[in-house]
Amino acid sequence: MSTIRTSAFAGAVVLLVTAVAGCGILPAAPSPEPTDFVPSPSTSPIVAGALSPDGFSSAQRMTVRVRNIGCGFLATGSGFALDDHTLVTNRHVVENAKDIEVSTYDGRVIQATAASATTLADIAIITTKESLKTAYADRATEDPVEGDVVTVVGYPNGGKLTTTSGEVLGKTTDPLESAAGPVLASTTQIEPGSSGSGVFDASGRVVGVIYAKNKAEQSFIVPISTLNDLLGEPSLLVPEKEGCNS
Amino acid sequence: MARRGKSDATAALPPVSPYSADGPEPQTITIPVVLPLNQHARMWMALSGVLFIMLIAAVVVAGYLWQVNGKWQAQVTSLTATGYSLGDRIAEHKKQIDQLESANSLLGDQLATAKDKVLALSDEKAQWSDQTAYAQQQVDLLSGQVDNAQTVITQLGRCIEGEKQLVEYIAAPVDTYPPEQIEQYRKSVDGLCAVATNATTEFQKSLTE
Numbered sequence: 001m002s003t004i005r006t007s008a009f010a011g012a013v014v015l016l017v018t019a020v021a022g023c024g025i026l027p028a029a030p031s032p033e034p035t036d037f038v039p040s041p042s043t044s045p046i047v048a049g050a051l052s053p054d055g056f057s058s059a060q061r062m063t064v065r066v067r068n069i070g071c072g073f074l075a076t077g078s079g080f081a082l083d084d085h086t087l088v089t090n091r092h093v094v095e096n097a098k099d100i101e102v103s104t105y106d107g108r109v110i111q112a113t114a115a116s117a118t119t120l121a122d123i124a125i126i127t128t129k130e131s132l133k134t135a136y137a138d139r140a141t142e143d144p145v146e147g148d149v150v151t152v153v154g155y156p157n158g159g160k161l162t163t164t165s166g167e168v169l170g171k172t173t174d175p176l177e178s179a180a181g182p183v184l185a186s187t188t189q190i191e192p193g194s195s196g197s198g199v200f201d202a203s204g205r206v207v208g209v210i211y212a213k214n215k216a217e218q219s220f221i222v223p224i225s226t227l228n229d230l231l232g233e234p235s236l237l238v239p240e241k242e243g244c245n246s
Numbered sequence: 247m248a249r250r251g252k253s254d255a256t257a258a259l260p261p262v263s264p265y266s267a268d269g270p271e272p273q274t275i276t277i278p279v280v281l282p283l284n285q286h287a288r289m290w291m292a293l294s295g296v297l298f299i300m301l302i303a304a305v306v307v308a309g310y311l312w313q314v315n316g317k318w319q320a321q322v323t324s325l326t327a328t329g330y331s332l333g334d335r336i337a338e339h340k341k342q343i344d345q346l347e348s349a350n351s352l353l354g355d356q357l358a359t360a361k362d363k364v365l366a367l368s369d370e371k372a373q374w375s376d377q378t379a380y381a382q383q384q385v386d387l388l389s390g391q392v393d394n395a396q397t398v399i400t401q402l403g404r405c406i407e408g409e410k411q412l413v414e415y416i417a418a419p420v421d422t423y424p425p426e427q428i429e430q431y432r433k434s435v436d437g438l439c440a441v442a443t444n445a446t447t448e449f450q451k452s453l454t455e
Binding site: 026027028029030033037038054055056065067069072073074076101103104105106107109155158159160161 | 307310311313314317318321324325328332335357358360361364365366367368369371372373375376379380383387
């Protein structure tokens with residue numbers, strides 16, 4: 001009699017345990033349906049000024065065409081803006097000038113008010129009274145090295161604004177023997193009229209100024225370190241004589 | 247003795263001897279024993295109770311599963327609808343992106359054309375400015391040459407006038423003018439003519455430069 005009761009009790013316990021355990025393997029009801037299938041946009045709006053206002057690159061916008069109206073001659077070169085009233089070009093571009101005019105990429109003509117140059121390098125600084133209203137150079141602090149790809153933006157042969165690229169060949173002495181320090185040689189193709197063009201690295205910073213070429217079609221660059229030194233020592237820049245020498 | 251089942255259950259009884267000790271050999275008799283009725287029923291009742299509980303549990307589980315299945319089906323239907331809705335939106339956005347890319351490409355071409363045009367016009371203006379500056383230089387040069395020519399003409403005119411006057415002086419009667427004055431005048435005229443000749447030479451030289 002007691003054996004039967006014990007068995008029945010054990011059976012009931014087993015059933016209870018099985019039922020409780022079985023509840024654990026039963027599928028649960030679905031959780032509430034999510035409503036965030038579409039994430040909120042994460043792109044930030046374009047900051048004003050981050051893009052070119054007219055499709056031209058910063059290098060194109062800062063580059064100017066320099067017109068040297070001399071006594072009985074007319075010469076053209078290139079240059080680039082340092083700020084709203086200051087430009088960099090070559091000394092030989094503004095030599096013996098009676099008047100200097102600069103033309104911007106969009107056709108505006110601005111009269112230069114003064115020019116100063118140095119004998120340490122083929123560099124001249126032009127100032128204007130009228131605002132250039134364009135982009136301005138971001139000068140690098142280090143010179144480019146051999147193998148660096150550089151871009152030159154200027155007005156070869158006094159023609160259209162042109163962009164050419166090349167590779168830095170390394171430092172060398174000035175083939176014209178007019179610069180005090182070393183200059184850079186490059187494979188960038190340039191023409192007369194490119195003198196004074198800014199040389200830009202891959203990130204758009206100015207790393208030098210074009211000033212000459214040789215018969216082997218190599219171009220020569222005043223390195224940015226020289227330009228930075230000159231701009232840091234304004235006394236090294238002497239005002240150019242106005243009017244005709246003779 | 248062994249139990250064989252519920253129907254023929256037997257139990258061993260102690261041997262009873264109705265005979266005397268010297269009688270024939272006693273015979274063993276087996277009598278079936280039946281368990282009490284209430285114990286058997288209890289087993290059935292317990293088993294029935296367990297089965298009933300299991301039935302109830304199965305019904306409960308089935309109801310639960312029915313409910314869960316309904317919820318899952320509802321959610322699957324909803325998610326399917328949401329999926330199609332999102333698919334439609336993606337297709338619509340993709341269509342818009344394709345249209346915008348096409349428009350962007352077209353605008354890029356237009357921008358490139360406009361940039362080329364701006365550069366061409368800027369170059370054209372610069373060339374005109376160069377020509378204007380060159381023409382101005384030529385005008386200045388010609389203006390200077392005209393001034394020089396005027397000077398030369400004036401000086402040549404003075405020379406010619408002086409020569410004419412000198413001829414008159416020389417052609418006059420002998421005592422009209424002192425010879426010294428005529429000689430002095432001649433030297434003056436020679437000086438004027440020398441200046442005019444030099445000016446003419448310089449002018450001609452400037453024209454050939």
